Amino acid sequence: xxxxxxxxxxxxxxxxxxxxxxxxxxxxNARRVRARMLGLSSFALAGPLALGGxxxxxxELAWSTLExxxxxxxxxxxxxxxxxxxxxxxxxxxVELLERCRTQGxxxxxxxxxxxxxxEPVARHLGIDVVIANSMDLDEHGRATGKLREPVLGxxxxxxxxxxxxxxxxxxxxxxxxxxxxxxxxxxLGAVALPCAVTxxxxxxxxxxxxxxxxxx
Amino acid sequence: xTIRASxxxxxxxxxxxxxxxxxxxxxxxxxxxxEIGKITLLVRSRREESAVERVRAIFERSPALxxxxxxxxAGLIDLVRDKIEVLAGDAREPLMGIDPAVLSQLAPRxxxxxxxxxxxxxxxxxxxxxxxxxxxxxHAADVASRxxxxxxIHVSTCFVAGETDGEVPERVDAGVSPNGTRFDVxxxxxxxxxxxxxxxxxxxxPKRFAARRGRVDLGTKRxxxxxxxxxxxxxxxxxxxxxxVRDDIQLTLIRPSIVECARxxxxxxxxxxxxxxxxxxxxxxGYAWKVPMRADNTFDVIPVDTxxxxxxxxxxxxxxxRAEPVYQLASGEVPERFTFDRALDLTALKVRRGYVPTAVxxxxxxxxxxxxxxxxxxxxxxxxxxxxxxxxxRWLRDTFRRFDGEKHLPASVAKEDRDRWHxxxxxxxxxxxxxxxxxxxxxxxxxSYQPFIHDHDYRFSTRVIRERSAELPExxxxxxxxxxxxxxxxxxxxxxxVPGLDKWSLPLLAGKEAPEDDPxxxxxxxxxxxxxxxxxxxxxxxxxxxxxxx
Numbered sequence: 001x002x003x004x005x006x007x008x009x010x011x012x013x014x015x016x017x018x019x020x021x022x023x024x025x026x027x028x029n030a031r032r033v034r035a036r037m038l039g040l041s042s043f044a045l046a047g048p049l050a051l052g053g054x055x056x057x058x059x060e061l062a063w064s065t066l067e068x069x070x071x072x073x074x075x076x077x078x079x080x081x082x083x084x085x086x087x088x089x090x091x092x093x094x095v096e097l098l099e100r101c102r103t104q105g106x107x108x109x110x111x112x113x114x115x116x117x118x119x120e121p122v123a124r125h126l127g128i129d130v131v132i133a134n135s136m137d138l139d140e141h142g143r144a145t146g147k148l149r150e151p152v153l154g155x156x157x158x159x160x161x162x163x164x165x166x167x168x169x170x171x172x173x174x175x176x177x178x179x180x181x182x183x184x185x186x187x188x189l190g191a192v193a194l195p196c197a198v199t200x201x202x203x204x205x206x207x208x209x210x211x212x213x214x215x216x217x
Numbered sequence: 218x219t220i221r222a223s224x225x226x227x228x229x230x231x232x233x234x235x236x237x238x239x240x241x242x243x244x245x246x247x248x249x250x251x252e253i254g255k256i257t258l259l260v261r262s263r264r265e266e267s268a269v270e271r272v273r274a275i276f277e278r279s280p281a282l283x284x285x286x287x288x289x290x291a292g293l294i295d296l297v298r299d300k301i302e303v304l305a306g307d308a309r310e311p312l313m314g315i316d317p318a319v320l321s322q323l324a325p326r327x328x329x330x331x332x333x334x335x336x337x338x339x340x341x342x343x344x345x346x347x348x349x350x351x352x353x354x355x356h357a358a359d360v361a362s363r364x365x366x367x368x369x370i371h372v373s374t375c376f377v378a379g380e381t382d383g384e385v386p387e388r389v390d391a392g393v394s395p396n397g398t399r400f401d402v403x404x405x406x407x408x409x410x411x412x413x414x415x416x417x418x419x420x421x422x423p424k425r426f427a428a429r430r431g432r433v434d435l436g437t438k439r440x441x442x443x444x445x446x447x448x449x450x451x452x453x454x455x456x457x458x459x460x461x462v463r464d465d466i467q468l469t470l471i472r473p474s475i476v477e478c479a480r481x482x483x484x485x486x487x488x489x490x491x492x493x494x495x496x497x498x499x500x501x502x503g504y505a506w507k508v509p510m511r512a513d514n515t516f517d518v519i520p521v522d523t524x525x526x527x528x529x530x531x532x533x534x535x536x537x538x539r540a541e542p543v544y545q546l547a548s549g550e551v552p553e554r555f556t557f558d559r560a561l562d563l564t565a566l567k568v569r570r571g572y573v574p575t576a577v578x579x580x581x582x583x584x585x586x587x588x589x590x591x592x593x594x595x596x597x598x599x600x601x602x603x604x605x606x607x608x609x610x611r612w613l614r615d616t617f618r619r620f621d622g623e624k625h626l627p628a629s630v631a632k633e634d635r636d637r638w639h640x641x642x643x644x645x646x647x648x649x650x651x652x653x654x655x656x657x658x659x660x661x662x663x664x665s666y667q668p669f670i671h672d673h674d675y676r677f678s679t680r681v682i683r684e685r686s687a688e689l690p691e692x693x694x695x696x697x698x699x700x701x702x703x704x705x706x707x708x709x710x711x712x713x714x715v716p717g718l719d720k721w722s723l724p725l726l727a728g729k730e731a732p733e734d735d736p737x738x739x740x741x742x743x744x745x746x747x748x749x750x751x752x753x754x755x756x757x758x759x760x761x762x763x764x765x766x767x
Contacts, residue, residue, distance in 0.1 A: 031591060076707075077566070
């Protein structure tokens with residue numbers, strides 16, 4: 001029972017906002033106007049990259065726009081973004097599933113390739129105690145280097161990195177249940193004992209049907 | 218050594234109780250070290266309020282004393298009767314205005330004199346600064362020299378370091394100014410006094426505006442010639458220099474840096490008066506997007522209750538006759554150094570969280586919340602924008618003022634319309650006048666702050682307080698010792714300092730009064746401390762033992 005955990009992917013399952021939106025919002029709230037303009041032009045490139053299937057490259061470009069941002073700013077803006085844009089828009093279906101898991105005694109974990117500064121306030125709001133997210137790498141002055149701290153969780157959550165991070169919290173991926181919404185979540189859903197597709201996109205819906213995964217919504 | 222053992226049953230004479238630091242420290246002592254014997258508060262009487270009434274008002278209403286009122290309720294009067302006595306006096310007078318006969322009865326009972334009183338304006342009248350900050354300290358030391366153990370604890374400032382950079386050690390170089398000039402304090406004071414007298418004579422009397430300005434200019438130039446940036450640090454520096462050569466007292470110097478909102482005692486955010494950060498935060502909440510600060514310089518802010526802790530350790534050391542000569546109480550050596558850049562960033566982030574003036578339009582609100590203040594890395598003396606803006610508003614003011622409907626509007630315009638336009642333009646002129654004055658005062662303020670926010674980067678050593686605090690038993694260290702090592706600047710600045718300034722200090726900038734607590738109702742008759750503040754028959758005529766019978 002100790003390891004029985006329910007893993008919720010933030011993007012899609014709980015929130016309609018993709019990871020890049022958070023990065024863009026942070027970037028557009030950089031301290032200096034020049035940095036905001038640079039961020040805006042980088043996102044003009046990152047968007048097509050993400051749509052063209054190069055999600056990892058788009059992510060790298062997106063996070064690089066935060067270079068030079070102070071840790072204070074990341075934390076405060078992360079909270080603001082969560083409070084103003086993520087929490088008010090949480091998916092009713094996702095939250096209901098989460099509450100059902102809580103009632104049944106499952107340990108709850110929030111998974112995201114977004115930054116921990118955004119994920120943690122959301123997790124606090126939802127009463128989730130385990131957060132698996134990326135962190136911005138900081139230099140010795142507490143300023144963002146524009147790169148994510150290794151090991152980086154990619155848009156397709158899964159594999160050894162996720163397994164090791166969960167194991168650090170005493171969660172065994174193989175005995176967990178997981179909820180995902182996008183095709184990118186298929187490695188995660190494929191690795192758990194009880195996968196579930198929640199309001200899935202076309203790719204994941206097809207896969208769920210092929211693999212006989214339950215679909216909600 | 219424990220602090221409680223050092224302070225147990227001891228009798229202190231404390232000046233400056235009506236000031237920000239003084240009242241927090243006395244409240245802290247009464248709250249955390251009930252073992253203290255007696256505190257005699259030397260307070261100046263005012264024309265409309267006696268010393269006893271001033272102390273009584275503070276105990277009844279000041280938020281600094283709130284923890285005591287909450288803790289003791291109706292029993293506060295018993296604590297006050299037991300621990301406090303009020304002595305009317307004035308630090309500017311010889312022997313602080315204490316009657317020699319009174320002093321001869323009081324002095325043998327005193328274990329130490331703690332001198333917190335002082336003038337904290339950056340540009341005071343030099344004569345006033347010398348009278349209060351230098352002569353006041355010497356008069357307090359004269360009183361200390363008449364006590365059995367001659368212990369004198371003087372509250373100075375870290376910024377006596379003057380125009381210097383880098384590490385500031387905890388020591389006084391007697392007879393040497395910050396820029397290395399050898400000088401004599403008495404000769405210095407005499408020179409300033411006589412030059413001021415000449416100015417007064419030249420300008421037709423000391424009360425003339427030109428005379429005051431002349432005195433301030435003269436004093437400031439004199440201060441700068443010796444390496445002090447302004448009259449405040451100059452007068453505090455002179456006081457240290459005058460005290461350190463005296464062999465009739467056991468001197469301990471306490472040097473706080475920029476004393477700001479309380480972290481926890483009396484409660485988070487408490488502040489009083491306009492301290493250094495207040496105007497900075499006020500301007501950054503408005504349209505000060507480029508601030509004449511050096512981004513990476515240390516902003517050495519210290520919560521007032523941390524200073525109270527440091528003072529308690531230093532006074533306990535002095536009473537145990539193991540004090541070091543100087544205790545610097547500063548934050549520059551904490552693991553996470555606080556810089557001006559970070560202060561601006563955190564203030565801007567606080568603004569993002571909705572901390573904007575209430576009476577602004579939605580457009581203004583959007584501008585204020587989305588355009589953040591940054592450091593200019595350039596001194597106010599080289600700023601072009603502010604003087605240009607002040608000049609432009611002055612020009613507009615004068616142009617509008619000269620407008621005459623009769624003369625400048627065509628004859629075809631009806632008289633009513635002419636009058637309306639005339640009135641509108643005169644209103645605009647008044648607004649421009651107000652704006653130009655505001656810009657001029659902002660420019661003057663930045664210039665007065667320049668030595669501390671741009672020109673110099675100080676690293677005040679705090680070795681003594683850290684070492685002495687580390688020697689304390691665990692429980693005392695937690696309750697009374699140095700507590701800066703776990704300070705999170707983000708939490709302090711955004712959740713304590715800025716809201717604290719907003720509540721307690723910034724109203725003063727708008728000409729309002731800071732809020733006070735509702736007076737405590739002790740119940741019964743007499744209902745307040747007031748009735749108990751009566752002169753004791755057994756006490757000397759100038760000493761009013763609070764709660765004693767007349």
